[in-house]
Amino acid sequence: MNTIYVYVLDTLADWEIGYVTAELNSGRFFKRGGRNLSVKTVSYSEKSITTMGGMKVVPDCLIEDMVVDETNMLILPGADTWNDAKHTAILKMAREFLAHGAKVGAICGATVALANLGILDERPHTSNGAGFLAMFSPNYKGQDFYVDQLSVVDNNLITASSAGSLLWSKQIIEQLEVFQSDTLEFWYDYFNTGDSNYFFKLMQTLPSDE
Structure with a gap:
């Protein structure tokens, strides 16, 4: 079983990981x-964190419990903290994941943390603006x-x-190869535009139970 580790920390930006965690978990x-796939929340402490939206999350495991393997993935959400x-340990783990060919997804504030550690110095990336x-x-x-660009893929x-x-x-799901390509395109088009035609096309791509 492949493990998707989602790092949780105080002020985590709830909406930034909502699409991907819901689809990978369900x-x-x-x-x-x-x-x-197994989606697990991970943190530096066993204590619960409080998201930006006020949700309490108790991590499933600690950083030292993580398994570095190219079949696993680490997701780093945005946050103000x-x-x-105390987040240095997970950033070092992110570097180790990348070095072993495992995938890492970082958004918003997490890109700042990676940049400060030098991880973005020599590979294509994006964030909240050029400066x-x-x-x-x-x-x-x-x-x-x-x-x-809004999101950039550079290998893993x-x-x-x-x-x-x-x-x-979408790009994370594509990297994990868990959707059919047409399913993923219609999924993205539906949530990106709200056009119900894409929803019905999405449903038609799903395998039947027969």
Whole structure:
């Protein structure tokens, strides 16, 4: 079973991970024979965290319990508390994941934390604007690799701006290969436009129970 680790920390931006965690955990649109995934929340402490929306989350496991494997993935959500030193351990784990070929998804404030650690210095990435990382990450030297898009895939790293959560979720799902390609396109088109025609096309791509 592949494990998708979702790092949880105080002030976590609820909406940024909502699309991807809901789909990966429920598997409601998975293709037949899609990979068996386990979504686990992980943190630096066993204590609950409070999201930006006021939700309490008790982590499933601690950082030291994580398994570094190319079949697993680490998702780093945005938050206002990434500059706290207690998050250094998960950032080092993110570096280890990338080094072992495992996937890492980072959005909004998490991209700032990666930038400050030098992880974005020599690979294409994005964030909340061209000058955003330089403003908030004093060690950032990756300006030449910045891509002004909502979400950017560079091999096993997927970064996104705070406004790119839907596209970021699509790209993560695509990397994990758990949807049929047409299912994923219609899923994205429906949530991106609200056009009900895409919803019915999405439903028609799903495998029947027969």
